[in-house]
Amino acid sequence: MEYESLSDYFMDIEKFIDELSENKKVEASRKLSECFKHINGSTDKWMMFYRNLLSIKEEYERKFSENENLKIDDFIKAAKKVVHKL
Numbered sequence: 001m002e003y004e005s006l007s008d009y010f011m012d013i014e015k016f017i018d019e020l021s022e023n024k025k026v027e028a029s030r031k032l033s034e035c036f037k038h039i040n041g042s043t044d045k046w047m048m049f050y051r052n053l054l055s056i057k058e059e060y061e062r063k064f065s066e067n068e069n070l071k072i073d074d075f076i077k078a079a080k081k082v083v084h085k086l
Contacts, residue, residue, distance in 0.1 A: 001074040001078075002078075003078055006082075009075075009078055010036075010039075012071075012074075012075070013032070013036055013075060014036075016032070016068075016071050016072075016075070017029050017032050017033050017036065019068075020032065020068070023065075023068075025060070025063065025064070025068075028056060028059075028060045028063070028064075031052070031056055031059075032052075032053075032056055035048065035049050035052035035053070035056075036049065043083065046079065046082050046083050047083050049079055050076065050079040050080055050082075050083050053072065053075055053076045053079055054076060056072065057069070057072050057073070057076060
């Protein structure tokens with residue numbers, strides 16, 4: 001998925017955090033929320049966020065539904081693009 005803006009990206013992540021919590025994946029939701037709140041314009045923060053997304057994907061891939069895995073893959077791809085642009 002391509003995002004039109006960072007605000008669309010952020011809204012999707014916030015929605016995904018809520019969905020994970022609603023689907024009883026509270027620990028994954030908490031970890032994503034924790035790393036998400038530190039994003040700013042800094043390359044270092046975006047790199048940390050990108051690495052945390054990869055870590056969350058690795059840790060929860062088997063627990064995530066197919067749709068959840070697709071969403072986190074989209075977030076990873078978009079974060080990677082931001083990191084390479086900064």
